[in-house]
Amino acid sequence: MKVFACRHGNTFGPDQQGGERIFMSGCNNNIPLVATGRQQARNFAIYLDNNNIMPDALYANHLVRTWEMAVIIREYFLAKHGVEIPLYKNEGLLELDYGVWAGLTTKGESAETNEVIEKFGLEAWQAWQHERKIPVGKPHDWKMTEKDMTQSVTDFFEGLIKRHDDNDTIVAIGSQGSLTFINSLFTGGMKEAVEKKQVKIKTGHFCELDYNHSSGWELLKWNYSSVSA
Template sequence: MRLIFVRHGETPWNRTLQYQGQAPIPLNERGREQARRAGQRLARSGAVALYSSDLPRAWETAEIIGEYVHLHPIAMPDLREIDVGLWQGLTPTELYQRFPEHMREYDRDPAHTVRLGGESYAQLQARVLRAFTQIEAAHRTGETIIVVSHGGSIRALFCHIIGLDLVNFGKLWLDNGSLSEIVRGRSGWRLLRMNDVAHLEDLVVEGGE
């Protein structure tokens, strides 16, 4: 079994480095083109199912990809991005200005500090693992499945897959529209590729969660 993960296409808030969390921010035109190119790249993947976060930026990405792989997305709310609470709409600089004490706590323990009114990375990881377990149970050895989700959600899962402590979460990176892949063999799940952007050479722009 192999799971191909796609980070959603770019949004206006990715461009401005504002934390999106679970806000209903749509793709911009660059993001739609990233989704089209991901779909073209996956057209011959042989995927039997397409799962997606139900947040607009992921869902639109999945719908575009679905046109190329001839699959309809299946919504999985557990694949949503981390709930950032009061971080939503703010930039990193604004966070440290408005909530200095909270951000000091976050810097001390990034894995378990709960965003103000939101979730922690540990809570995010537990939620995404629930979705991963459901997908794994629904499919057979040898099948290929596409999963459209978010930078935070995919990285949280990959930390679990490779045994990386969540404190190192921020050292992993996924570009908008990138492809990553895990494969299950006799020894369990392995990370085969991460942040593959060969189809996006002129469309990669660093953005926030």
């Protein structure tokens, strides 16, 4: 089974209600894609099509930014090939609840432009950004732990194995925070991912995984751009 785990497209821009103010957007910040984000969704669909890849199923969670991206991909294949790809709602790759960090600006790594650093310090910010260490308790109030996220992502991928055939191709749309924990599926886990600087996925980019019953999950691509491919 092949899985393309893709981060939703851009959510900040002049056509967004909040403008180009980039802020920490968690599972309670239900903001839509902007025009460039919708184009990223189309670009990903075109990438799949150009490589003769027809998804057997699409997955997204309830957030409009992930669901909209999945719908755009689905509509592309319906219009181009007349194929109605099944689209399932699943919360396994739902973005994290960033507690009181949510809504704070996150530009750069200085307190002048980054409100998270201003309020909670550079150490906490860098621990999350570069090592994916979730802050615990007060004053951060994040609503989950690293164990919770690892379990959620693991359950999602185990569910794919149970529901789909070995030869199926799956497209799953998620967010950067949750997609990071895909690394927990591989030998070396998050520790090795941090060492490889393999913790971030840009908007509209994707990871490609392959599953084999004898060897488990294998990572083929990380943070891959459908435009430059």
